[in-house]
Amino acid sequence: MNGYNFAYLDEQTKRMIRRALLKAVAIPGYQVPFGGREMPMPYGWGTGGMQLTASILGAGDVLKVIDQGADDTTNAVSIRAFFERVAGVETTTATGTANVIQTRHRIPEAPLAPDQILVFQVPIPEPLRFIEPSEQETRLMHALEEYGVMQVKLYEDIARYGHIATTYAYPVKVDGRYVMDPSPIPKFDNPKLHQSDALMLFGAGREKRLYAIPPYTRVESLDFEDHPFEIQRWDESCALCGSRESFLDEVITDDAGGRMFVCSDTDYCLTRRGELA
Amino acid sequence: MKRPELDRPVLLDVQGITRLYGPGKGCEELDLRLHAGEVLGIVGESGSGKSTLLRVLAGLEAPDAGRVVYHRAADDALDLYAIGEARRRALLRLEWGLVHQNPRDGLRMGVSAGANVGERLMALGQRHYGQLRAAGQDWMTQVELDPARIDDAPRTFSGGMQQRLQIARTLVTRPRLVFMDEPTGGLDVSVQARLLDMLRTLVRQLGLSVVLVTHDLAVARLLAHRLLVMRRGRVVEAGLTDQILDDPQHAYTQLLVSSVLTP
Numbered sequence: 001m002n003g004y005n006f007a008y009l010d011e012q013t014k015r016m017i018r019r020a021l022l023k024a025v026a027i028p029g030y031q032v033p034f035g036g037r038e039m040p041m042p043y044g045w046g047t048g049g050m051q052l053t054a055s056i057l058g059a060g061d062v063l064k065v066i067d068q069g070a071d072d073t074t075n076a077v078s079i080r081a082f083f084e085r086v087a088g089v090e091t092t093t094a095t096g097t098a099n100v101i102q103t104r105h106r107i108p109e110a111p112l113a114p115d116q117i118l119v120f121q122v123p124i125p126e127p128l129r130f131i132e133p134s135e136q137e138t139r140l141m142h143a144l145e146e147y148g149v150m151q152v153k154l155y156e157d158i159a160r161y162g163h164i165a166t167t168y169a170y171p172v173k174v175d176g177r178y179v180m181d182p183s184p185i186p187k188f189d190n191p192k193l194h195q196s197d198a199l200m201l202f203g204a205g206r207e208k209r210l211y212a213i214p215p216y217t218r219v220e221s222l223d224f225e226d227h228p229f230e231i232q233r234w235d236e237s238c239a240l241c242g243s244r245e246s247f248l249d250e251v252i253t254d255d256a257g258g259r260m261f262v263c264s265d266t267d268y269c270l271t272r273r274g275e276l277a
Numbered sequence: 278m279k280r281p282e283l284d285r286p287v288l289l290d291v292q293g294i295t296r297l298y299g300p301g302k303g304c305e306e307l308d309l310r311l312h313a314g315e316v317l318g319i320v321g322e323s324g325s326g327k328s329t330l331l332r333v334l335a336g337l338e339a340p341d342a343g344r345v346v347y348h349r350a351a352d353d354a355l356d357l358y359a360i361g362e363a364r365r366r367a368l369l370r371l372e373w374g375l376v377h378q379n380p381r382d383g384l385r386m387g388v389s390a391g392a393n394v395g396e397r398l399m400a401l402g403q404r405h406y407g408q409l410r411a412a413g414q415d416w417m418t419q420v421e422l423d424p425a426r427i428d429d430a431p432r433t434f435s436g437g438m439q440q441r442l443q444i445a446r447t448l449v450t451r452p453r454l455v456f457m458d459e460p461t462g463g464l465d466v467s468v469q470a471r472l473l474d475m476l477r478t479l480v481r482q483l484g485l486s487v488v489l490v491t492h493d494l495a496v497a498r499l500l501a502h503r504l505l506v507m508r509r510g511r512v513v514e515a516g517l518t519d520q521i522l523d524d525p526q527h528a529y530t531q532l533l534v535s536s537v538l539t540p
Contacts, residue, residue: 148397
């Protein structure tokens, strides 16, 4: 199809990435290096997630791509069109019917099923990077479980704002061992990582690292005893579907202070409106 | 009558340490013993191998030859470079401390004073914000810093205050053994004097054992019980501090002592 191998990448590359993925699944939360390839889009647009998607995609799979929860934003539309063209796979916007869901910044609101795979696009895979610039040192810290500095960041939040003000890319400990950056998902989604039915894969294209959370794995968000982990809450409900449980985006509607809160997960919102209507 | 303990147990036993970066650069065939509760000063000119020796003792740099044995308890001796890196780093983090000459090397400049003091406690597994904060304020008071400045970034502190903060950060886990590399370097004399006074009090109160590297003989006189004089990577003279400074035997030590400026 169009002179490209199925799903763009050549078979050797896909095999190499699959091997790395097997290792990542075997060691939950551990960052596995892989020989990242050039993708026909800039770094930061989801090249890591795309390489993972390309290497796990089969001809019979149904693909869904979301960006900030929405199926109709630029990143989601272009990646979906890309795989339609180079793999000829069926695509969908319905969370329930997709086998592979590539995502940026969100986990779908609808619960995932055991036969689904969620692929995350990751900008900076190293949670320790903000405090330790040396890659050699951070790897050593992971190897020796020196995770005290992660707490320093949270301490600093409380000292400055009176509460843990980290709202996205909130660090988690996977299976009681590796501290992991769950990619810039809101901390609202962190509980969905814990004991998930679906396999979760994370790919960082620029840094050429991938990692995974296998299904039914313990994932704990870091916190303090007297400042436990909490997720965001809203006083409003979704202006379109009325949901009080989903993650809401604030949308400015005019230049006179008009605003509304709507679900960030468009498929969830549409489904609910269909049900409600 | 209570007699002082004369035969203190050996804490650190250093045998035949050699670490050379090139001929005459580094330290060669050094033996030394540090007893519990003792402050050992290492003096010498720039390039005499003092800092190299300190780095080897502190577990930061493996020697080319020789052993560093740490006596944790009477029947628990650890060969510093034979145990794994994981244990060595844990030892460094929990039982030992290192005070750098430049506080910027020892502090995290991007986070608040309280986070700096609390970091070693958090590494130990302390997960209670209120207790971490209380410990931070307590230690800031002990090193004569204003506890109200616990949320200020270290870069807003003066040089002397940063050095105090670094000392608080190191001592918070109550280490047994502390390495200090020119702790008063770069400070003006009045600030130096106050810092030395505080250090002397803390060392006595906490019963610390200290290896102190300095080129300042006055600092050595004030803090150290025993002195090693180094030159070109070797120890040329060793003995009690007052004995060495008042009655130097080796020509180089005599030169060093007579070079001190007096106003």
